[in-house]
Amino acid sequence: MSSLITNIQGYSIHDGPGIRTVVFLKGCGLNCLWCSNPECISPYPEIGFIKTLCTKCGQCATVCPNEAISAKPGQLPVTNRERCSGCGACSAVCVQEARVLYGKPMSVDEVFEAVKGDQLFYQASGGGITVSGGEPLLQPRFVSELLRKCKQADIHTCIETSGYGSESALRQVMPYTDYILFDLKHLSSALHRRYTGKPNELILNNAKIVISSGLEVLFRMPLIPGINDDPQNIRATADFLYSLGKKPIAIQLMLYHQLGKGKYESLDKPYPLAGLSALEPEQAETVQEMFKARGIDCTISR
Ligand code: SF4
Ligand code: SF4
Structure with missing residues (x-):
């Protein structure tokens, strides 16, 4: 359980x-x-994004299985929440802990x-x-x-x-x-x-x-x-x-x-x-x- x-x-x-x-x-x-x-x-699981911790490395976008994150060089990544399944993969690779998996x-x-x-x-x-x-x-x-x-x-x-x-x-x-x-x-x-x-x-x-x-x-x-x-x-x-x-x-x-x-x-x-x-x-x-x-x-x- x-x-x-x-x-x-x-x-x-x-x-x-x-x-x-x-x-x-x-x-x-x-x-x-x-x-x-x-x-x-x-x-349901949700992803939180703490902008102030993000270094704009773009790593999170490369692992998202649903292509829910768009990251342009030098810019903060943007999450399409309708595509996000809350899998947590982006949170797992974010060394800055800017992406938090709630749930x-x-x-x-x-x-x-x-x-x-x-x-x-x-x-x-x-x-x-x-x-x-x-x-x-x-x-x-x-x-x-x-x-x-x-x-x-x-x-x-x-x-x-x-x-x-x-x-x-x-x-x-x-x-x-x-x-x-x-x-x-x-x-x-x-x-x-x-x-x-x-x-x-x-x-x-x-x-x-x-x-x-x-x-x-x-x-x-x-x-x-x-x-x-x-x-x-x-x-x-x-x-x-x-x-x-x-x-x-x-x-x-x-x-x-x-x-x-x-x-x-x-x-x-x-x-x-x-x-x-x-x-x-x-x-x-x-x-x-x-x-x-x-x-x-x-x-x-x-
Ligand atoms: S992996 Fe973390 S620090 Fe890098 S762009 Fe994504 S949220 Fe920002
Ligand atoms: S939680 Fe999973 S589906 Fe949602 S943005 Fe992160 S990697 Fe993509």
Whole structure:
């Protein structure tokens, strides 16, 4: 059993308890305007091109089996993405690492071996593995088998989910999951659809399921200026969390940033929120106070 992996990132301290290794899967059912991992949205392999690293040697064009790259002397190569199959041959020959293959097939065992290497750090910090994406619930067989192996090896397990997956996928993964990071983006289903491409009913239902399962859950809300930070949505989100009936219940605000912008450029995709600046700290604190006033434990991830 294998999956396309875009990255395995060690020593993360922002994706669950302790020091963690984050496994980024490829493929997501949502298409959020503010996504900072655009290379994880498509379920297929994609090639990224980092222009600033390219020395214009032309080597990549000579190996492409689909003649998808045109390279003229002294100019940056141009990729015809309609011809590109994501085979990765150009990436393999580019010594400058200007061409990056997003989506490498890896088996459960290969990912497990990569994660196991940092077990000493997990033990010392209370950390473990976090499967992120992309969307773990779109690959429940792979994820549940990977997490099962980790638990067998005494490695703490976490998934980071948008909640946009089938109930059966969620129920398949939960028995092997110790901790869930669960995103809430907008409580209005119509606006959720406008900004992410999909309505939110499935997500809200899955939120109820994870809470009633008794697993440890931290909700997370990307706070996007002008999109979901208005008082009406914050109140609706707080009311929803309160209605879940779990005490205490926690949410972490994730402040909007533009760290993914370079990846959009590498994929020749326009950056959807160009020109949008981050929230001022005081604005985020106002939102935090609104959650706290409803009895919800609210923190800000800066
Ligand atoms: S092989 Fe790498 S450095 Fe050479 S032209 Fe292609 S992308 Fe640029
Ligand atoms: S990934 Fe493969 S098909 Fe795509 S541009 Fe590179 S060599 Fe060509």
